Amino acid sequence: MIRPLRKYHFYLWRIWGVVLPLCFILALLFRPASPSQYNPGTSDFAFAVKKLTNSSSQLTVELRNTLRAPSCLVYVSSGSDDLLLGTIDHKGSYQFEFPDSGKKISIRLYDAIHKRDIMQTNVSYDND
Amino acid sequence: MSASYQSILWNRQKKIYDLVLVCFVVAYISIFITTTAVLDPDVTQETLIIRSTSTLALLLLHVILCIGPLARLNPVFLPLLYNRRHLGVTMFFIGAIHGTFSIIQFHSLGNINPILSLFLSNTHYESFIKFPFEVFGFFALIIFFLMAITSHDFWLHNLSPRVWKTLHMFVYIAYLSIILHVMLGVIQYETSPVLVVLLAVGFVAVTILHLAAGRREQLNDREQIEVKNDFVKVCNIDDIADNRAKVVALNGERIAIFKYSNKLSAISNVCKHQNGPLGEGRIVDGCITCPWHGYQYLPHNGSSPPPFKEKVATYDVKLVGKEVWLNPVAYPDGTEREPATIN
């Protein structure tokens, strides 16, 4: 290499040696705090049902992971009819009241847009 | 070395180089895509392409930038330098895939031209941390594009080695742009320290290697001798090995004094091809051979053997006993000078 190019190289890398770490550190220092993260759990849903009064019960549905369906309707059934309790969307805990039905209930989660069941499960009453 | 221009002058080593490079590119992209898709099946195909190509181009850029100073520090790395342009063009193509997919993904199908969108969507030009990082990537890609299209020897000769080399030194500006593109882009989103640490290791390595190679060159230049228009003693005849050269810096420029067949000849140290250090070359088949790309010159007249047309400056050299004396006044490129004879 000719001398001016050699000099250019060397001085440029002396400057880069300062500028690069500086940009690097500044970019790290001013990095925005990340909004709260989604932490996947072991299971997507948790259900609990308890008696409120002699004639009513409460179902708690906990959505532990982000829902992967466009809609989610919660039905409860203790006999032949399904009773629509409501909908769930965002991760969290949802409480629904419904008429007392007995020892065991069946829960159905239904995607009304895709017109298909998400899951069906039986839930026993808490003993307390 | 070729007397006429061909798109690529294939030879065995070049084929091996490119084959290894293709395998490397395929392996990297396959492993990145497979690992991501297996660990997180929610990823989209566009993101897989954008991320695998961006990280690969970044890795290749670091390798490319390390080859130059490594070859200055140890000639064993010269085989990597010989076809470095293939590496550079490959890096540009991979970077261009990343850029094209990113523009399609983030800027197309909107209400303005996608290229305009790149500059006009995020307009926090007043802020360092909110700065539109895409702009850095775009300018770096333009520089890589200019380097890729002028990478052929045709452009090297037509632009002149000095202009060509200066243009290709914009790679350092592109490198700074890429670091900013990454730091102000994906690093502002990702929380894992892995990419930050790897990038820091990369630029520390590139910087240290450049400074080390530059320091060595600077020390060599310090040994220069100030002279006027007359012969000056530069070394002893035993300081020069057979078929090799001693490089001396006189009045700021380097001159290579070659010892061969009981003769001494002096020519400019700067190869006409890419300004390679001729004095670190050898005499092969009676010709001075540049260590970078094998360009050859006859020692007594600094001209490439026919049909080649490259010519470098020549100098007068004489022997006084065992002392080598050199006249620093350069003769025009390709001027024939009588070699000094060693008795």
Next chain:
Amino acid sequence: MKKWFPDRNEFYIGYLPNAPDGITRVIRKVILLLGIISICLAALLAWHQKKFSPANFEYGVNTDIEGFIFEDPIPHVLIPLGRDQLGQQLYQTVLLVGFGKSGSQNAIHQILKSGHGPGSKARLNGSLIYGDGKALIQIDKVSDITLIEGQIDHVAAVQTDESFSITGEIVDPKCYFGVMKPGEGKAHRACAIRCIAGGIPPVFNGGPDGYYLLVDESDKPISTEVASIVGDVITLSGKRMHWHDWTILQIDSRTIDELSAAKRWRENLLAFEQGMTQCN
């Protein structure tokens, strides 16, 4: 060490068929080492990416949905889900967006004008976008909407908090709820701005506190006003209102002006962009 630095007398010439043995040996080791490092890097970088959202864009899959369409505060369709045990009619809100980075205001306005106005029942055919319990449908053209018999009235939002503050970031719902991964943060900022500029209504992502539609004091949707703060972590204050399965945050325009310090700059750019707007 000697293995790495072969005989200095060896001289490499690239265009000869073979390189000297010593140099070949070293270069082979260098390439092998570089290959191993690169493969490890590929796996390491892939492994350490932030988890991708489980949201979904049913690209290339068209679904028919039936519901009541409205253009205020933002274009949406209410899908009747049936009555709950208290006899209350439940609806699922599906936001309507256009092809690419465009909203669906024009298409919906055109359809409602040709029908019986807001609340007309329609059958829509488009690609579903959904994530975290929120759903959107991409309608590519007006002919994908067919008006059918039926109509309901607009249901006003119910205020639940007079003064409410929330921290999060403004996202464009089309990308965030499934089209892009990631559809948030700095890397996606320009795309989100482009989507919002194209008419996709911005949504405030409050993290664990859910998602909010943004309106001003006169219940008009907030759109390009927030372009300069898209993707930033910010705190917004205003009135919180419940509206079907969505929450609305009503903020005064002064707050937005204060937050978007570069508003005038943006307005100039938007004017410039309009001059550059492609025919569509």
